[in-house]
Amino acid sequence: MASLVQRVKAMAKLPREEEDTERSRWINQDLLPTPPEQQTWRWWNYVTFYWSISFTNWTLGSTMIGIGLNWWQAIIVIFVSQCISSVAMAFNSRAASIYHVGFPCVARSVFGMWGSYYFVGARAILAVVWYAVQMYSGAEYMYNILRAIFGHNFTDIPNHLPASAGISSALMLAFFLAWLVHLPFCHFRPYQLRRFFWFKTIVSLPAMFGLFIWAMVNTKGRIGTHLYAASTTSSSGLAWLILAGINSGMGNTATLITNQPDYARWARSRGAPIWTQLISNPIAVTLSASLGILSTAAVNEKYGTDIWNQWDMMNLILDNYWSSKTRFAVFLCAFAWLVQILGTNIAANMIAFGADSSMLFPSYVNMRRGQYIIEFLAWAVCPWKILASATKFETFLGGYGLFMASVVAIMVCDYFLLSKGNMFIPALYNGTPANKNYYYARGWNLQALAAYIVGIALPFPGFCGELGASVSAGATHLVDMGWILSFVTSFVVYYALCSVWPTQNQRYVREQGYAFEQVGNDLVESFEYDVATEDHTTKADKVY
Structure with a gap:
């Protein structure tokens, strides 16, 4: 039997006339189509995967409440936004489920061999920043864990960092430990992480429901009158x-x-990654956000606080109910939340950067090496600086969906x-001009770039207005429709131009x-034949 790389290259039918040095600029193992032995994710793996990512949106409701919706309006808006997101996710899954190539290769097919570098590079840069920011959230959970275990022996660690650092010595220790937790997972490719996402799903349910039940019992379910009425009575408003x-909810899943x-x-x-998230994502996001809205509102009402984050709520519990049982419960809850943020960070940022870097530097970086690179780049980002002093930069990161739509x-x-x-x-x-399909105009699809x-x-x-610029009310309304407006506009313009x-x-x-997906159907049939006969020069030649 041929080696894994040989079999995949035979499946791809790479141009044999190219020199190896030329191939190395465009090819490595992770860019090639996924071989059958690595196509291991079945429908139930996608159910747990999407559930584990989506069931972490505890604070999404705070955004909805913050713009003026009441609690039940916020829940409905979240559900609608996630239904739209899931439809977009389903359509964007199809090409990869047929041809088994990742985002960088799909980008090459659409934006051109050279044009794809901009779009893949932009995603890679944002993945690095978001990876560090999410890891900082993991550090907050690690802080809860260490406080629950060691109490004042941890919280009273002398702070040797200046106030300008934006982080204390204790929290820096927590960040380092959260970083260490991420480190072993850099070694694995996605097909090897199925069991981890099973585990993440299992621990997330009792943690989130446990925090919700405590909040409801402790406050007797009093969420406060301020959540019952929106801030405006105007129908247009x-x-x-x-x-x-809806746009905010779409932006929340723009990465996904x-x-x-x-x-x-x-x-x-083919259908495994499509219909599963159509069901899992809207339910999981809406349920987790609803639990977050009701829990934090009730706690804020009783204690006169203004907290929305889970780690702040767990610190509040330790402040008011310090006992061995409470510490153990907070430890379990914080551990589960740490697992959740770890899984989300792996799926949304680590895997993305690994795939992107394998295309940007295919001769030197594969997916695994890329994942180690982003792990170390997390320190260079200094996310505590971003979160402590750069609120506008956070807004810029939130506008990621505007560009990706x-x-x-x-x-x-x-x-x-x-x-x-x-x-x-x-x-x-x-990547040569001889490429009759995807070289386009000097490697750029000009129609796609224009759209x-x-x-x-x-x-x-309007996006600039959110960053502080002075803009009109009309511009503000346009950015309120940002994701959907960008999607529809680019879709229509691209179709019109190409027509x-x-x-x-x-x-x-x-x-x-x-015919529709004829090449994909022929390719699957020919590869199955070739693997069975170990002959890559007969039937597969007819595909192209």
């Missing part, structure tokens, strides 16, 4: 609040929507309407008369 809430190819490529069956729209439009679900695997690794710019241009002034000015790949698909 309420409509804009709802749109802003964009990253779908990196998860779907490991699927055993256009990317997803173009990818979905190209795959389903223009290329008819046909992806030509050999062309994904050929991307138009898609982000409309809500961008009158098709790309070379789209013309090729039309000339060859390909």
Whole structure:
């Protein structure tokens, strides 16, 4: 039997006339299609995966309450936003579940061999920052754990850091330990983490429900009157609040929507990553956010506080009910939350950066090495500085969905309407002008680039307004529809441009008369034949 790399390269039918030095610029093992022995994720693995990621949105409701919605309006808006997100996720999963390639390769097929570098690079940079910020959240849970175990022996650790550092010595120790918890997981690729996401799902349920039950029992369910009425009675004002809430909910899952190819490529069956998240994501996000809204509102009402984060609530519990039983309960709860943030950080940021860096530097970096790189870059980001003093930068990170919505729209439009679900695997690794499918105009898909710019241009002034610029009310309303507006605009513009000015790949698909996903169906059939006969020069040659 041929080696793993040889088998995958045979499946991809890479151009043999290219020199090895040229290939190394575009190819490594993680960029190649996932081989069958690594297509191990079945439908139940995706159920637990999506549930484990989505059932961590405790503080999402605080955003909805903060813009002026009451508690039941916030819950409905969250559910609607996640239903829309799940539909976008389903569409963006399809290409990877058929051809078993990740986001970087899908980006190559749409934006061009060189154009994809911008979009993959932008995602990689944001993944680094978000990875560090999420790890800092993990440090807060580690702080709860250490306080529950050691009490004042931990909290009274002398602080040797200046106030300008934005972090204490005790919290720095917690961050280091949270960093160590992340470190071993850098070694694993996604197909090896199925059991971990099972574990994450199991521990998340009792932790979140336990904190909710404590809050309801301790406060007798009194959540306060301020959650019953929205801040405006105007119907038009309420409509804009709802749109802003939906957009905020969409932004909350923008990373998950964009990253779908990196998860779907490991699927055993085509439908496994699609219908599972259509069910899991809306329920899990809405349920966890609802528990967070009611719990924190009740605690704030009773204790006169203004907390929304889980770690602050656990510190409040320790402040008011210090005992061995309480400390043990907080330890278990904080441990479960740490596992949750670990899993979310792995799925949303570590895997994404590993995939991106394997494309940006294929000769030197594979997915595993990329995951180690982002682990160490987390220190360079200094997330405590960001969270302590750069609120506008947090807003900028929250605007990630604005830029990624256009990317997803173009990818979905190209795959389903223009290329008819046909992806030509050999062309994904050929960066020369001889590439008749994806080289486009000097490696750039100009139609896609134009649609991307138009898609982000409309809500961008309002986004600048959120960062402090003076803008009109109309611009503010446009950014309230940011994700949906960017998606729809880029989708329509790209389709219109390609209808009158098709790309070379789209013309090729039309000339060859390909049916929907014909190439994918032929490729699966031919590869199954080749693996059985160990012959990669017969039937597979007919696919292309």
